[in-house]
Amino acid sequence: MSDSAIIEIRQALNEDSTQIIDLLNDVFLPQQRTAGKRTSSYFDWKFLSSPFGKSILTVATVEDEIIGIDHLWPWELHFNNDLFRAYEATDAVVKKEFRGKRILEQMRSYGIKQAANEKADFLFNFPNHQSLKTNINYGYKYLGKIKWWVKPLRPVQIMKSLIGISSNDSNKPEAFTMNYAPLNLSLLEHLHNNFLPKKLITINRTQGYFQYRYIDKHNSRYGQLTYKQEIAAIFTININDGVKEMVILEILGDKSFIKELLKIITNKAKEFGCAFVAVINDNLLLNKGLLLEGFLPKKEKNMVVYPLKEQLKLEIDKFSSWNLTASLHDSI
Numbered sequence: 001m002s003d004s005a006i007i008e009i010r011q012a013l014n015e016d017s018t019q020i021i022d023l024l025n026d027v028f029l030p031q032q033r034t035a036g037k038r039t040s041s042y043f044d045w046k047f048l049s050s051p052f053g054k055s056i057l058t059v060a061t062v063e064d065e066i067i068g069i070d071h072l073w074p075w076e077l078h079f080n081n082d083l084f085r086a087y088e089a090t091d092a093v094v095k096k097e098f099r100g101k102r103i104l105e106q107m108r109s110y111g112i113k114q115a116a117n118e119k120a121d122f123l124f125n126f127p128n129h130q131s132l133k134t135n136i137n138y139g140y141k142y143l144g145k146i147k148w149w150v151k152p153l154r155p156v157q158i159m160k161s162l163i164g165i166s167s168n169d170s171n172k173p174e175a176f177t178m179n180y181a182p183l184n185l186s187l188l189e190h191l192h193n194n195f196l197p198k199k200l201i202t203i204n205r206t207q208g209y210f211q212y213r214y215i216d217k218h219n220s221r222y223g224q225l226t227y228k229q230e231i232a233a234i235f236t237i238n239i240n241d242g243v244k245e246m247v248i249l250e251i252l253g254d255k256s257f258i259k260e261l262l263k264i265i266t267n268k269a270k271e272f273g274c275a276f277v278a279v280i281n282d283n284l285l286l287n288k289g290l291l292l293e294g295f296l297p298k299k300e301k302n303m304v305v306y307p308l309k310e311q312l313k314l315e316i317d318k319f320s321s322w323n324l325t326a327s328l329h330d331s332i
Contacts, residue, residue, distance in 0.1 A: 005062050007103060009110045012057040012069075017043045019066040020059070027093040042218040046091075046330070049216065051208035052076040056087060056114045058107045060094070068094040070107035072115055072123065073330065076204040078196060079314045079321075083204060087115050089125040089135075090330050104131075108138055116308050122316050123306040126329060132302050140304035141317045146324060147281040149295035151266065154275040157243055178237065178272050180223025185210045188224075191232055191252040197284050200323035201314060205252070213327055214249075222249070225264050231257040231285075233265055236332065237272060244272060248279040249326040255285050262293050280326045283319070301329075 047055040052074040060068030072087035127135045185207040192205035214222040226232040231253030246269040305316045
């Protein structure tokens with residue numbers, strides 16, 4: 001990079017989509033857990049189609065070349081009968097040859113101003129260890145590491161994966177044709193409305209949200225497991241290094257039936273040949289008693305928050321305030 005190169009920070013335009021897709025694939029494909037390549041359909045889904053509003057998508061350019069991207073993903077969140085507008089920082093990349101010039105910081109500052117203009121209440125993010133310090137430099141507050149619960153089902157297969165021995169069976173094409181029960185959007189919305197936790201920050205789960213997040217998402221498959229129409233789980237199955245993993249993205253419903261649902265989840269994971277089941281600690285249904293159900297705690301992913309208003313009617317800087325779900329992670 002020439003010291004005289006002029007870097008422009010601006011809002012992304014529709015005609016930028018091809019360069020944005022190419023840069024995201026160049027940076028993220030080698031490191032992501034799923035094999036899906038970003039396409040124009042992904043661009044439309046991720047940046048233009050959310051029921052919570054349009055993304056704030058910022059780019060850095062040198063002449064006509066896009067050399068950096070920063071994305072703020074819109075969310076609508078419940079707390080104590082109020083709705084709050086928030087943005088989640090995702091898809092932050094800078095081309096390797098342009099790093100070290102505080103370009104990402106400039107893009108994020110630009111995006112934060114746009115979020116404030118949109119009357120957003122706060123931002124949040126799940127940075128990796130490499131970008132955590134950068135986020136803190138922006139002014140984000142660090143909450144700590146999110147707790148996940150993992151239930152091993154095939155420990156030998158897990159150990160082989162850890163030492164670099166892949167399972168050829170799980171790489172067969174039929175692994176991708178497993179029969180998932182389709183999502184029942186009306187039931188999911190009903191469970192959300194009837195069992196909405198008033199004192200936790202929770203996604204505003206409308207049918208439009210479920211349609212967008214799971215049915216419309218590019219190159220992904222999700223299924224639903226239900227017990228007596230009183231509690232339901234949304235799941236997906238990933239294959240990494242030949243190992244199948246079932247990830248529970250959300251559980252909604254009557255917590256008195258959580259044990260029965262966990263048995264259904266475990267049996268289905270075994271049926272699909274999964275090596276383990278992973279669920280995030282949600283401070284509601286999945287934070288107590290999981291050790292007795294064979295789940296082990298594992299802390300992964302950092303979480304940070306950034307208030308945009310001086311006075312908020314909720315405490316965003318405590319894990320105990322959040323009904324966290326894996327659906328907040330766009331890569332799952």
